[in-house]
Amino acid sequence: MKNLYFALTEEFNAQGTIALLASGQAVVYYRLAMMSKDGDWVLRETPEACGRVLEVLARHGAGYRPGAPLDVRWLCGGWSSHFEFLDAEGRRIRCDFVTRPPRVDLAEMEICFGRPPREGSLPVVDLESLIRMKRTQRAKDYPVIGELARLLPPERELEFTTDPDRLLELAPLYAEGSKRPAVQTATKGGAREEVVVALAREADRLQQADRVWLAAYQDASFGYLQEFVRQRLGDLPLFQAHESLCRLAERLLPPNPFPEVDDAAPERG
């Protein structure tokens, strides 16, 4: 009896570290909460890593869900790939992959990929990167960020906590050099209510930024997704679907929805 997403992480990485456990299952791994029915991974951006993941998923009988093909030509533009299968007990398993997680410095991901594997541990996104990935448009992610921040050293927790009382507790000791508006409010003697407002403004700004960023992908993928569904590509065996998806994406899915910038990932927040 095992967390199947942890087991998949071991399978993906059996020949070398290529897939970092992320998002909800990383929260489970860090022992904060039972949070997610899906599995999410940050994948090394190489054709070999994509091939390895497709092999493992094919063995499990996975099919594509509507999304980009698992191919570096689109993953490097920030697109995500999505898969689904039923396990031996008939439970739904969803697997999602990116190589360019939003708001995360790729150099930090390279550090995670380069860490030597330790007995009993899994390759997992580091805490600060995980927090940045969770700065989404969804309000429910922000309390999780506060709990993840508690696992950091205090001077770093101060940069990420979403808990006004924790911020007020840490600011007098660790605020030096912080540019975070909520921290500056606390250090200038602001009342608790002012810190609450500053944190709320920060969360709102991050949520709005995520909405704008995702809207570009929605617009860019509309025709492609329509064809995906019309051709029932999710019903095909995985490798056959993958070939068809790549051909479809070459016609209808722009590799980078932000052609005016080289790096499609949104700014680190």
Add this chain to the structure above:
Amino acid sequence: MQLLSEDDLNLREMSREELDRAWDLWFDLAQATNEFDPPYSHGVFVPLEGATRRPARPARDT
């Protein structure tokens, strides 16, 4: 706002095997809400509604 209840905090005291069994039970129970889950929880398609959903494929013998 506290995210974790007293029960959640116990996760850190569990052995790996206990955590796996707890998650496995939670995952079993969570299957009951599959029909009501959003089509995407992460990635760039999160805002999409359910029009593109397809039923899951049955497991193949591995």
